[in-house]
Amino acid sequence: MTENLDATDWAILVELQQDGRLPLTELGRRVSLSASAATERVKRLESAGVIAGYRAQVDLGRVGYAVLAVIRLKYPGSKHEPLHRLLERRTEILECLRTTGDDCYTLKVAASSMSHLEQIADELSAFGSTNTNLVYSEPLPYRGPQTPPRS
Amino acid sequence: MTENLDATDWAILVELQQDGRLPLTELGRRVSLSASAATERVKRLESAGVIAGYRAQVDLGRVGYAVLAVIRLKYPGSKHEPLHRLLERRTEILECLRTTGDDCYTLKVAASSMSHLEQIADELSAFGSTNTNLVYSEPLPYRGPQTPPRS
DNA sequence: CGCCCGCGCCGTGGATCTGCCGGTACTTTG
DNA sequence: CAAAGTACCGGCAGATCCACGGCGCGGGCG
Numbered sequence: 387m388t389e390n391l392d393a394t395d396w397a398i399l400v401e402l403q404q405d406g407r408l409p410l411t412e413l414g415r416r417v418s419l420s421a422s423a424a425t426e427r428v429k430r431l432e433s434a435g436v437i438a439g440y441r442a443q444v445d446l447g448r449v450g451y452a453v454l455a456v457i458r459l460k461y462p463g464s465k466h467e468p469l470h471r472l473l474e475r476r477t478e479i480l481e482c483l484r485t486t487g488d489d490c491y492t493l494k495v496a497a498s499s500m501s502h503l504e505q506i507a508d509e510l511s512a513f514g515s516t517n518t519n520l521v522y523s524e525p526l527p528y529r530g531p532q533t534p535p536r537s
Numbered sequence: 538m539t540e541n542l543d544a545t546d547w548a549i550l551v552e553l554q555q556d557g558r559l560p561l562t563e564l565g566r567r568v569s570l571s572a573s574a575a576t577e578r579v580k581r582l583e584s585a586g587v588i589a590g591y592r593a594q595v596d597l598g599r600v601g602y603a604v605l606a607v608i609r610l611k612y613p614g615s616k617h618e619p620l621h622r623l624l625e626r627r628t629e630i631l632e633c634l635r636t637t638g639d640d641c642y643t644l645k646v647a648a649s650s651m652s653h654l655e656q657i658a659d660e661l662s663a664f665g666s667t668n669t670n671l672v673y674s675e676p677l678p679y680r681g682p683q684t685p686p687r688s
Numbered sequence: 689c690g691c692c693c694g695c696g697c698c699g700t701g702g703a704t705c706t707g708c709c710g711g712t713a714c715t716t717t718g
Numbered sequence: 719c720a721a722a723g724t725a726c727c728g729g730c731a732g733a734t735c736c737a738c739g740g741c742g743c744g745g746g747c748g
Binding site for chain 1: 539540542550553554555556557558585586587588589590591592593594595596597598599600601602603605607617620621624628629630631632633634635636637638640642643647648649650652653656670671672673674675676677679680681682683684685686687688
Binding site: 570571572573574577578 | 696697698699700
């Protein structure tokens with residue numbers, strides 16, 4: 387299941403995680419490969435599923451979502467479909483992790499205002515008890531894995 | 538600070554969040570614009586900071602990170618620099634949110650095994666008490682904002 | 689009203705990049 | 719040793735990107 391990646395593959399992953407639109411010819415230059423060799427590597431990584439896709443990253447604040455929050459949801463019972471339907475419908479919910487522990491779900495939610503956030507929290511409360519924390523800032527700019535696991 | 542976006546801008550954002558490498562000519566087709574008009578829109582969104590960048594998304598499991606965890610860190614005091622240095626050094630820490638509430642920081646951490654995770658949790662414990670939850674699954678495939686805020 | 693100006697969209701052409709092919713060197717396998 | 723496999727390179731045809739000038743529309747102003 388896990389692929390065998392050499393140092394060049396990792397260099398490619400680091401570059402493409404920093405700039406997903408990097409032209410393949412420039413990518414080849416940075417990892418000391420010809421454009422066609424770099425292309426073959428990238429295509430192999432894509433079709434092996436190592437590279438799952440490419441995403442534009444949009445600035446939440448600049449599109450009107452001023453509030454970011456982490457909501458933990460304690461979800462009793464095992465009927466998950468209604469919640470999944472809410473996840474589909476409510477695009478303000480950006481991320482959903484199902485975790486161990488008392489709080490079965492951890493959600494990342496964007497809202498335009500506190501009252502907007504309140505609405506979403508109310509909808510979630512229908513499923514179980516919620517625990518909301520506002521996000522002050524993100525000290526770490528987003529990144530993915532940069533090196534092979536060391537231990 | 539927040540930009541004025543019309544329906545076409547939002548359509549562009551949705552497309553580029555789904556596929557960041559979409560050729561501009563195909564993007565124009567999908568949002569009913571000529572290639573050059575679509576290009577101008579995208580460049581405007583980029584230079585306004587609405588589009589913060591493009592990222593390749595890599596599959597953590599396939600590159601050897603079998604374990605994903607959310608670690609909440611209760612951080613007494615106000616000396617944040619040492620923690621920020623750890624964030625830089627430890628590339629296993631993928632995301633860091635500073636939040637309200639008892640748990641000042643919420644971290645997303647990838648590890649290759651439980652013992653690897655244990656090492657990282659130990660390092661974090663030097664800063665305060667930690668609370669770790671393993672991630673079973675991500676019911677929601679990653680997405681960014683899809684529509685203008687509604688309320 | 690008539691004019692000018694700015695804005696957004698469009699089409700074009702040259703530079704660049706992509707995708708595909710054949711060829712080479714090295715390694716693995718029978 | 720020969721055959722097959724792997725990874726790389728160079729080169730070419732076609733697609734894409736990008737900067738430019740032109741067009742149409744609406745607002746401001748004498």
